[in-house]
Amino acid sequence: MSKTWLIARQEYLKNVRRRSFLLVTFGLPVMMLVLMGISILSSIRTSDASTLGYVDKGGVLSATVDDPGFQSFAGTEEAIAALQDKLIQGFYVVAPGYAETGEIELFYWDRQPGAGLQERFDAFLRDNLVGSLPPDVATRALAGPQDLVVGTADGSRESGSAGLLSLVLPFALGLFISFALMCSAGYLLRAVTDEKENRTIEIVTTSVSPKEFIVGKAAGLVGVALTQVVLWAVVIVAGLAVVSLFTDALSGIAISWGLIGVLAAFFVPLFVLAVALVVTLGVAVADARQGQQLVGAFNVLFLLPLFFSPLLGSNPDGPLMVFLTLFPTTSLLTIAVRWGATIIPLWQIIVSWAILVTCAGFGFWLAPRVFRQGMLRYGKRMSLRGVIAAVRAPG
Known part of the structure; x- marks a missing residue:
């Protein structure tokens, strides 16, 4: 048993000291941590204090929900002027008849607003759309379908x-x-x-x-x-x-x-x-x-x-x-x-x-x-x- 233990110990120490083992064992987790860190930092950076504006030609954002993070403009020219003065990072134009067509445009200069900022505006828009509904109905509408069930092929x-x-x-x-x-x-x-x-x-x-x-x-x-x-x-x-x-x-x-x-x-x-x-x-x-x-x-x-x-x-x-x-x-x-x-x-x-x-x-x-x-x-x-x-x- 002592000889077997010595061989096992030697084999373990020899392999854990190999460069290939160290690279795979520690390199892979480090790479995963780096990727997760980049993803988290990207998420944080896209949730910064940058401001978006909007021009509501469809009449769906009529101050039903007040969000100080978004600035309302009466017309496109006013929004463009604010964009040129770097007061906002970009602005949305809600088209007339938005309730029927769902048409909306985003304008910005060289750098597109972050995904987090766009998601906040989407939430702001959804809150406005359901603002006239009863609170319980609005909550269910915003939550979306909750009864999606995935089953196995045999139904078991x-x-x-x-x-x-x-x-x-x-x-x-x-x-x-x-x-x-x-x-x-x-x-x-x-x-x-x-x-x-x-x-x-x-x-x-x-x-x-x-x-x-x-x-x-x-x-x-x-x-x-x-x-x-x-x-x-x-x-x-x-x-x-x-x-x-x-x-x-x-x-x-x-x-x-x-x-x-x-x-x-x-x-x-x-x-x-x-x-x-x-x-x-x-x-x-x-x-x-x-x-x-x-x-x-x-x-x-x-x-x-x-x-x-x-x-x-x-x-x-x-x-x-x-x-x-x-x-x-x-x-x-x-x-x-x-x-x-x-x-x-x-x-x-x-x-x-x-x-x-x-x-x-x-x-x-x-x-x-x-x-x-x-x-x-x-x-x-x-x-x-x-x-x-x-x-x-x-x-």
Whole structure:
């Protein structure tokens, strides 16, 4: 156990110090924070104290609602003069017959008024239009439709308009976990092929068994994956908390703890299976270059549900989606993709998890054998016959 721990510790420290790891793990959150900061600053700047004017030729802004932020002008010439003197940033002209045509024009010089300022004028205009209505009717008219319901294709799940984003979150969460898993698997492939290529593996195997070596590598990379997931999750949660201070668009998000529990149950066996596949791939290829060429095919095994995501709208419970749910490498992402679109039968989740655990157990048993069979094949790739020989080998 001490040797396994030393290998895991060394593998973890080696990978978290890589430039590529630091760039992806910290660079991506920093980029997200910068983008959110720019968006927030833009929102603040567009909500400045600049003034808009208006010329009401349609007679709909007859001082029903008083907003000191907007200046009324009797005619277009007067508004243009104020614009030239930089007393206002721009002005609207409400056309005659606005109630029937909805025609309105915005005039400004070189810089268009900010979106926040325009939204304030839109709200000002709407308040005027409903000013003659009873207060309760005006409130309902301004609020718009409140009974928009989004349902799944089979009619078994419904969500209000505030829950629209909740239908997308499971997909994003599954993709997020799959990406972290593939990054860690890529590190393991590089580790196996590099140590095989530079011959250090010959020294390592004199002190540890293949099983200790594989378990140590896998444990270290599980730590790497969890480090990425935790850091990204903290940044995402913090970012959403900050964004929620400036908008109510996130108020309808509901966290599905059932989905989080299912994905957590699938993550560990799926990672073990990925480790087994990567070790077999790393030992089978002749050098690191060949291994990198096969990484794309390896990633497709886990991202295959993305290619069939259009089926979610038409047939999320079709045979193909059920097959991808039960197939070991695609099970986690498929469940995440289907979760927001339909009710996944419990038996499918249980059977899928059982198949995944069985395959992970077989892979955990196979990986050390394949590694032992091919670890000293420097410059040579391992054939399918060699893999079969490793399976049949005693011990």
